Amino acid sequence: xxxxxxxxxxxDQGGGRPLLLVHGFPLDHSMWQGxxxxxxxxxxxxxxxxxxxxxxxxxxxxxxxEQFADDxxxxxxxxxxxxxxxLCGLSMGGYxxxxxxxxxxxxxxxxxxxxxxxxxxxxxxxxxxLATAERVLREGPGVLADxxxxxxxxxxxxxxxxxxxxxxxxxxxxxxxxxxxxxxxxMAERLDMTDQLGQIDVPTQVVCGQxxxxxxxxxxxxxxxxxxGSQFTVIPDAGHMSxxxxxxxxxxxIRSLLRRL
Ligand code: MLT
Numbered sequence: 001x002x003x004x005x006x007x008x009x010x011x012d013q014g015g016g017r018p019l020l021l022v023h024g025f026p027l028d029h030s031m032w033q034g035x036x037x038x039x040x041x042x043x044x045x046x047x048x049x050x051x052x053x054x055x056x057x058x059x060x061x062x063x064x065x066e067q068f069a070d071d072x073x074x075x076x077x078x079x080x081x082x083x084x085x086x087l088c089g090l091s092m093g094g095y096x097x098x099x100x101x102x103x104x105x106x107x108x109x110x111x112x113x114x115x116x117x118x119x120x121x122x123x124x125x126x127x128x129x130l131a132t133a134e135r136v137l138r139e140g141p142g143v144l145a146d147x148x149x150x151x152x153x154x155x156x157x158x159x160x161x162x163x164x165x166x167x168x169x170x171x172x173x174x175x176x177x178x179x180x181x182x183x184x185x186x187m188a189e190r191l192d193m194t195d196q197l198g199q200i201d202v203p204t205q206v207v208c209g210q211x212x213x214x215x216x217x218x219x220x221x222x223x224x225x226x227x228x229g230s231q232f233t234v235i236p237d238a239g240h241m242s243x244x245x246x247x248x249x250x251x252x253x254i255r256s257l258l259r260r261l
Contacts, residue, residue, distance in 0.1 A: 052179020
């Protein structure tokens with residue numbers, strides 16, 4: 001079911017080639033601050049808050065990865081961006097990137113996949129997500145901060161950079177319970193993309209934090225090996241939140257893709 005269009009809150013900075021930054025769950029555009037500041041010097045950086053997150057309109061029920069992808073295409077329309085974009089997605093942002101590639105291929109110049117995966121949830125993981133969605137609706141987004149926060153970062157980041165962890169905690173606590181539940185339900189029913197990776201025909205950069213425990217290096221390396229001509233970069237001193245934990249290394253990987261275009 002397609003949901004009615006909503007205007008997403010968007011940071012739109014810089015000029016030139018559009019670089020669309022798609023945040024992970026349960027976050028907002030602020031996770032990309034280290035990319036926005038640097039890359040807007042050479043690109044037009046578009047960093048939306050997805051439906052149900054940040055300052056964008058709230059969501060309810062289910063928001064599928066396909067719907068999020070269509071929301072991004074609608075946002076590009078509203079911004080008058082017709083030229084193909086470089087889409088950079090982290091984790092859930094990567095799940096959305098696959099659907100953008102399937103549904104809006106002509107609008108895509110290249111992909112950057114950060115700390116994500118191609119497979120669908122197992123039945124057990126999907127059941128767990130649905131249960132978490134109900135719990136978040138009952139108890140609020142603090143449930144997500146309690147269960148996710150530690151796993152998002154490399155151990156050294158958690159120990160030595162409490163301000164970064166606290167900023168992400170604040171973002172999670174400010175997330176709408178209904179929006180988070182809708183995205184959890186959407187992730188639980190997402191497609192397995194593994195068999196389609198060989199058909200990806202845009203330049204692709206895959207990045208993974210060295211200490212990512214959610215989408216580990218070995219899994220992302222396997223993903224990258226299935227995408228013809230992709231480049232794979234391990235981001236040192238970072239966990240799942242590699243763009244936030246080591247922006248310089250992630251920006252260098254994005255720049256190296258931009259140079260290939
Ligand atoms: C994310 O960072 O977007 C989440 O870890 C994705 C997920 O829960 O699969």
